[in-house]
Amino acid sequence: MHFYKSSDTVVPVEAGGETNPPHLPACPPMPPIDLPQGTLDLLILKALSLQPMHGWAISERLHQVSRTTLQVPQGSLYPALHRLERRGLIKAEWGASDNNRKAKYYELTRAGRKQLAAETDAWEQLTTAVALVLDQA
């Protein structure tokens, strides 16, 4: 039984593209950056911390906010969402979308909020430490 996939492959988009809405296709294929384990979950939690969203909206938001650097293959979003739902960090409800179609909305639970705070802290500590080490060298 595994809670985290071994890695989430991310395809970076050429920096400098416009943030909103993302324009046309044909980003030249670049070698993918592997997200460290569990990072996708953290990003989802953060995205949901402001308001409930459905899966597509989360995907768009991540894409926008990261200045299009991160383009998570949209398919890997859903296993992560269901995983978080199973752990009780987010909960799901069917509702109506903006054009009145049925969509599944996800929302942070209290446990989810606590987890988000904890993981954000951990992430910041980690990156600071790594940066220090890299600076040294």
Add this chain to the structure above:
Amino acid sequence: MRQALNDLRYRLRALFRRDAMDHELEAELQFHLDKEADKHVRAGLSPDEARRRARASFGAREGVKDDTRDVRGLVALETLVQDVRYAARGLTARPVFTAGIVLTLGLGLGANAAMFGIVDRLLFRTPDDLRDPSTLHRVYTSFLADGEKRIDRNLAFPVYLDFARASRSIEAFSAFQTLQTAVGDGAETEQMRVTVASANYFPLFNARPIHGRFFNASDDSLPVGSPVVVLGYGFWRARYGGDPGVLGKTLRVGQTVRTIIGVAPEGFVGLNDQGVPAAWIPITSYAHERRGTAYPANYGWSWLELVARRRPGVSVAAAEADLTLAFHESWRREAVSQPGIGTPDSARAAVTLGPLQFNRGPQAGQDAQVARWILGVSLIVLLIACANVANLLLSRAVSRQREIAVRLALGVSRARLIRQLLTESFILAVAGGVTGLAFANWGSAALRSFYFTAEESVAVASDVRTLLFAGVATIVVALLTGLVPALQAGRGDLAGALKVGSREGTYRRGRARVVLLVFQATLSVVLLVGAGLFVRSLRNVQGFRLGYDADRIVFAGANLRGTRLNPGDLNALNERMARAAREIPGVTHVSLAESVPFYSNESRGLWVPGVDSIRRRGRFVLQAGGPDYFATLGTRILRGRAFDESDRAGSPRVVVVSDGMARALWENADPIGKCIRISADTAPCTTVIGVAEEVRLRTLTDAREYTYYLPATQYGSPVSPQLFVRIQGEAADFVDPIRRRLQREMPGSAFAAAMPLDRLIDPARRSWKFGATMFVAFGGLALVLAAIGLYSLIAYDVAQRTQELGVRLALGASMGDVVKLVMSSGVRLVVVGLVLGGGLALWGSRWMESMMFQQSPRDPVVFGIVTLVLLAVALLASFGPALRAARVDPNTALRSD
């Protein structure tokens, strides 16, 4: 913790609402794709192009669905369900095959469940309601008699007192004994099982009386106790209809009228091994009734069993050492009145503390030993059955090679394949287990009635420990039978298996199947040798000369209860009884007797001038009989004469000794005319007038048990009112007439009882009979299973070798050659099994030794017969397939498939 609960809730939802969740997921993904497509449309793409883009950036939809489903955490369970369904389908498609396996396993598992239930009750289980059973032990004493250690569990009352007084490591001793005695009055009198118990016997248990109370200290006080009785639950319901007003009423038990003070709870059996007693009475009260006021000092009457509770913190070894010292003290005290017993050191007197289960102690009955062996035998049969099933599964795996190759080629992992095959064998094992339990439940009634009384026999299906054992055995069976075929699956040349016409080329007989078959043959040999040895033992037991004609004798006795007769009246009663019995038509001889075979025996101190250390030479049993004694019993006189009417009180004292006794005391000298002194060193000489053949009065197997006979008139006190009646015809037919005729002579409330003498002896022969029956049954079963295994192996071989045999026939081999070829392969396997099995049986023979009766466990006749039987079976089993092989048409065989 919270997370775990959420997790569980999610998984349960996923399990039970699987379809709904799948629909939801599909809808969710579709929504995402639509939105993405919309986004591209708004950016200016055509709807088709937009949808294509959306799909491309999303990734493989089915892959996403699979990944999401994986997250649900039910993959393992769902694959299991899938495997079970697939296996079940495969098994129901071949009903004969499946039924055969289930039946085979059912027989093996059922036999084991039945035997385990019995062995568990005999050896492992302690009574349920004991307080703190780990501190309780049975007390056994031991001492040397001519280099041989004798172990006793029956102790005399003064020894019980000595222990209680002198030991420091024991918190309490409880004494008890179970006996048959008359209960009730007048027409309601019945001989029933009664337990005599000390006051601290009941506190050993957690049980509380359902009415009234149990004994207290004053009920069991010296010297006479109180005339009270506690009723057993079954007896209370049967005799008093469960009336709670029974307290305070009186009941005659033995010779004393007793007051009922309590009723024991349902199912309370205490510590005795013979079944639920009808009543409990205090020790002192009973002892006083039987032997008057002298019993607290009478070291000669050993009749009590003791259980000791160790003080907390005292080890078993320390307690044994402490008790040994107490025993030495007691021994020295006894030596004051019985100087012949020597010092405790010279006799190495010691005390051992044994387990509560009587059958695990040093005096374990033969029954328990036989039960242990039979459990081992049933395990062996189970192994043989497993080998058969494994062989069948292996052959089925071979015929499924193509199917398996296809699945492997399509991408099933080997682990999944192995799991799936194991699931199949688990299903078979579970089906076999359930069938086996059904067999055991319904079929073992006879078995259990042999060992247990009706009240204690618990059906197999409701016995938790047996069910647990059956469960574990089932799992082991599943692994044993399924592992080899599963591991072998998918090995080897996949491409070759996929090709059409896999019959081409040479065949390889799987080594695994051969090994399994040799294994079966070996075990069968061991079982059959055991069966042969037991059967011969049984024949020896049944043909064994007891020294008297037990089948022609009825034993009758008077139970005097309450009626106290002086010696003159007692003698007169004996006279009347003997005369009355002689009048019955069909009766040829009648004699009084003091000792009764396998029931009770007398012994006195013996002094023989010129011979020392009598006690070390053997056990000497005293028998007193009427003038017709030897004619009645059919015991032959070898030398001299028997006693007759001329030997009366006042005439010179005479004795007849047994053959073995004469040799033990005087070796080859002529015993006639020799002098022995009975009861005291200073007693007058009793002269030997005759030598009788050896008889068996106490045990079947003790070679150093000797008997000597005194005429009843010279016995000193009146002989017990017991008769041996020799009849012409069936002993069972005479029981009632004799009893009714004797009852007319009974004084007061005494009653007469009678039974064929065989009934007293049968229990001693029982365990050999039982062992022989079970060994033969299981040995036969094992043989049948092995024969089936051999047959299927050879038949399968022939099927695989059809082409090769066809070639041989075409090249000129005769039918006979082919038959010989096939049969020799079968016989060769069995010969290997014979050699291995024979070796194993020889090696294990030393453990069989104690179970045999005048039979060597290395008897060549038995081994020879088993060899012949197995060879015959091998020939038979391989004959059918061999014939079929010889009839192969070379043309069809040679043609490529």
